[in-house]
Amino acid sequence: MALTPPAERLWWKEPIEAVELFWVAIALVWAIVMFIMMPYWHVYGKQNLSSEAYRTTPEMYTQKVQAMVDKYTIRTETARNMPVVRAPAGADIYMLARLWEWYPALELEKGQTYRLHLSSVDWQHGFSLQPENINVQVIPGYEMVMKITPNKSGEFSVICNEYCGIGHHTMIGKIYVK
Amino acid sequence: MANTAEFRTCPDTGLLFHKPAETLMKLNAVAGIVFLALGGVLGLLMGLTRWPTVHLLQADSFYMLLTAHGLSVLIFWIIFFEIAVLYFTSSTLLRSRLATPRWAWLGFALMVVGSITTMVSIFQGRSSVMMTSYVPMSAEPHFYLGLILFAVGALIGCFVFLGTLVIARAERTYGEGSIPLVTFGALTACIIAIFTIASGAIILIPTFLWKIGYINHIDPLMYRILWWGMGHSSQQINVSAHIAVWYAVMGVVFGARPLSEKVSRSAFLLYILFLQLASAHHLLVDPGIGTEWKIFNTSYAMYLAVLASMIHGLTVPGAMEAAQRKRGFNKGLFEWLRKAPWGNPSFAGVFLSILIFGFLGGISGVVMGTEQINLIIHNTLYVPGHFHATVVGGTTLAFMALTYWLVPVLFRREIIFPSLSKFQPYLFGIGMAGFCLFMMGAGTLGVPRRHWDISFSGAIFGHQFPETAYLLLGLTGISVILAVIGGGLFILQIVGSVFFGKRRGETRGPVPLIAEPVAPGLHGIGIGGISVPGTLVLALVFLTAFILYYFVNWKYLSQVWGLG
Numbered sequence: 085m086a087l088t089p090p091a092e093r094l095w096w097k098e099p100i101e102a103v104e105l106f107w108v109a110i111a112l113v114w115a116i117v118m119f120i121m122m123p124y125w126h127v128y129g130k131q132n133l134s135s136e137a138y139r140t141t142p143e144m145y146t147q148k149v150q151a152m153v154d155k156y157t158i159r160t161e162t163a164r165n166m167p168v169v170r171a172p173a174g175a176d177i178y179m180l181a182r183l184w185e186w187y188p189a190l191e192l193e194k195g196q197t198y199r200l201h202l203s204s205v206d207w208q209h210g211f212s213l214q215p216e217n218i219n220v221q222v223i224p225g226y227e228m229v230m231k232i233t234p235n236k237s238g239e240f241s242v243i244c245n246e247y248c249g250i251g252h253h254t255m256i257g258k259i260y261v262k
Numbered sequence: 263m264a265n266t267a268e269f270r271t272c273p274d275t276g277l278l279f280h281k282p283a284e285t286l287m288k289l290n291a292v293a294g295i296v297f298l299a300l301g302g303v304l305g306l307l308m309g310l311t312r313w314p315t316v317h318l319l320q321a322d323s324f325y326m327l328l329t330a331h332g333l334s335v336l337i338f339w340i341i342f343f344e345i346a347v348l349y350f351t352s353s354t355l356l357r358s359r360l361a362t363p364r365w366a367w368l369g370f371a372l373m374v375v376g377s378i379t380t381m382v383s384i385f386q387g388r389s390s391v392m393m394t395s396y397v398p399m400s401a402e403p404h405f406y407l408g409l410i411l412f413a414v415g416a417l418i419g420c421f422v423f424l425g426t427l428v429i430a431r432a433e434r435t436y437g438e439g440s441i442p443l444v445t446f447g448a449l450t451a452c453i454i455a456i457f458t459i460a461s462g463a464i465i466l467i468p469t470f471l472w473k474i475g476y477i478n479h480i481d482p483l484m485y486r487i488l489w490w491g492m493g494h495s496s497q498q499i500n501v502s503a504h505i506a507v508w509y510a511v512m513g514v515v516f517g518a519r520p521l522s523e524k525v526s527r528s529a530f531l532l533y534i535l536f537l538q539l540a541s542a543h544h545l546l547v548d549p550g551i552g553t554e555w556k557i558f559n560t561s562y563a564m565y566l567a568v569l570a571s572m573i574h575g576l577t578v579p580g581a582m583e584a585a586q587r588k589r590g591f592n593k594g595l596f597e598w599l600r601k602a603p604w605g606n607p608s609f610a611g612v613f614l615s616i617l618i619f620g621f622l623g624g625i626s627g628v629v630m631g632t633e634q635i636n637l638i639i640h641n642t643l644y645v646p647g648h649f650h651a652t653v654v655g656g657t658t659l660a661f662m663a664l665t666y667w668l669v670p671v672l673f674r675r676e677i678i679f680p681s682l683s684k685f686q687p688y689l690f691g692i693g694m695a696g697f698c699l700f701m702m703g704a705g706t707l708g709v710p711r712r713h714w715d716i717s718f719s720g721a722i723f724g725h726q727f728p729e730t731a732y733l734l735l736g737l738t739g740i741s742v743i744l745a746v747i748g749g750g751l752f753i754l755q756i757v758g759s760v761f762f763g764k765r766r767g768e769t770r771g772p773v774p775l776i777a778e779p780v781a782p783g784l785h786g787i788g789i790g791g792i793s794v795p796g797t798l799v800l801a802l803v804f805l806t807a808f809i810l811y812y813f814v815n816w817k818y819l820s821q822v823w824g825l826g
Binding site for chain 1 (some may be wrong): 291322339355390392396398436438440441442443446481482485486510512513514517518519521522523525527546547548551552553564565568572573576577605628631634637638639641642688706707708710711712715716718720721722724725727728734779785791792797798809812816817819820822823824
């Protein structure tokens with residue numbers, strides 16, 4: 085049995101059961117199907133994570149975000165005067181993660197595609213768009229660019245889902261889709 | 263063979279114990295169970311804090327104790343117990359002396375000092391960095407130092423295991439040929455442990471040096487890649503170890519033989535070759551890593567490690583079915599299963615472990631490890647839902663099952679409350695299964711992991727999660743209570759038995775502790791030429807559930823915003 089050495093002196097000389105071969109064949113086919121689904125979705129699916137990313141620094145990234153905020157802010161919200169930015173469709177839009185806020189809030193148009201840039205200027209954060217439930221890791225020093233196309237209108241929250249210290253659970257931002 | 267005075271033959275099982283090895287097995291298992299008890303209490307506090315209507319702890323204690331919970335169970339409990347398993351599968355199963363018991367003692371001492379150092383740093387309150395301790399967030403230096411010492415100790419344990427295999431072979435203690443399958447599984451776990459510890463050293467040593475000021479920058483993405491080489495791989499040690507335990511318990515309870523040695527062992531070899539790549543799962547939504555790299559690695563080189571787990575999923579219950587059928591339970595599809603000893607905690611624990619690991623942990627793990635599907639799951643509560651199914655429902659339950667058997671064999675004590683052991687595995691298993699399902703459900707609705715307050719009170723903006731999410735968190739809390747009662751009863755039972763159980767003495771007890779091995783070969787059992795038809799049906803049910811759930815998730819993904 086399994087606690088004692090095999091009957092044959094060398095295990096690879098032991099015979100194989102037919103039922104096992106059958107199952108291995110089915111499982112292998114399923115493994116191949118699952119493997120193919122990923123490249124398939126890159127070609128035919130509409131939700132793929134981009135692999136476009138750049139090295140950056142907190143100073144460089146803050147400057148780019150601020151330039152967008154200065155140019156396209158349409159109003160401010162909340163006691164902290166969080167700018168709400170509405171950039172033209174197709175534009176590069178930025179969101180900056182820091183302890184403990186997402187800066188700024190964005191306003192987008194449904195059905196349009198934008199190039200969303202994400203980076204952190206301090207610790208790691210997690211971009212979690214709710215209630216869509218799209219989740220992306222945000223890492224300081226790396227600026228990720230993903231093309232987003234909102235397909236619903238409404239108010240969306242960006243919560244942080246990578247633990248980032250004691251204020252983690254208050255880190256929340258907004259994206260409005262008109 | 264060395265001095266025979268150093269050996270003891272177990273009168274019930276005929277196993278030969280090398281006394282220095284036996285002492286080390288006991289100590290490692292006990293240290294593990296201490297951390298399991300601590301982790302269980304902390305787990306209860308976590309569950310009661312994430313249950314919104316209870317919301318027990320304050321934020322700072324929640325994050326501190328969550329860090330302590332993760333390390334005490336995910337690392338310390340499991341690795342201490344695994345070292346005990348390594349010594350058992352080498353020294354005891356091969357009837358050999360343990361290589362260099364002094365080094366094994368040193369390893370144990372380092373693991374104890376290391377684990378206590380890290381736990382102290384956490385309870386001092388300035389190392390609430392979670393188990394992952396992602397830079398640039400930093401913990402106190404002794405947080406890293408403790409982990410490094412623990413890892414060095416575990417590495418020594420691995421080499422003592424390998425040394426014991428060499429001695430057993432040189433001294434011909436177990437015959438001429440291959441080692442037993444269970445030892446082979448433990449060897450797989452040991453090899454994986456060695457690369458795991460190497461990855462841990464490559465990242466934790468520089469992080470420690472960074473913290474004390476000798477290195478000025480640790481790249482956070484590089485940290486994640488290397489840290490997960492340890493973080494995920496350490497869970498692959500568990501998979502190999504608990505599957506070895508599954509085979510062992512099937513052997514002990516039923517006298518089962520593997521359907522074929524070749525298939526089961528090849529599946530373990532696939533783990534060695536491919537499981538490491540699983541650490542890529544954690545990096546699927548990270549910036550700066552190429553798509554091809556993600557697909558190749560997450561698919562474990564075309565899912566060859568998943569294939570290995572699917573093979574064990576057939577061969578372990580298959581071995582049991584074959585043994586039961588040969589003992590005469592050969593009627594219909596499932597007589598072998600109906601007539602199983604459901605009140606034997608070693609069997610019940612392993613059977614539940616197979617179900618929870620396969621259906622909940624396995625399927626969810628593969629689904630969320632799909633490159634694109636990870637986008638709708640990463641860092642939500644789904645993730646701890648998944649890994650509690652693998653590590654608690656799978657590994658911990660299997661180790662509990664083995665412990666029920668080890669207490670009389672190793673400690674020579676009777677289990678004190680036999681009627682309790684009839685239902686304890688079910689209480690724990692069902693509690694954990696509910697917990698995992700409800701957390702996965704909440705994660706599907708977007709509830710984040712490692713988060714103290716999903717009502718966002720005091721935040722600048724608000725967000726309202728659906729009512730269902732609150733309901734699921736409440737059910738999670740209730741399941742945690744069930745599981746913790748089940749776990750607490752286990753600790754009570756084992757500690758009680760070790761100290762106060764009736765002594766068995768050195769004579770054979772009335773109830774056999776190990777079944778006679780069944781005869782080899784599968785002739786004359788099964789239905790229509792299929793030797794284990796019941797297991798095959800169960801395996802096909804599993805595959806159907808897997809396929810359906812996999813495509814349901816693609817469907818969910820196809821409905822979210824376009825991303826490219």
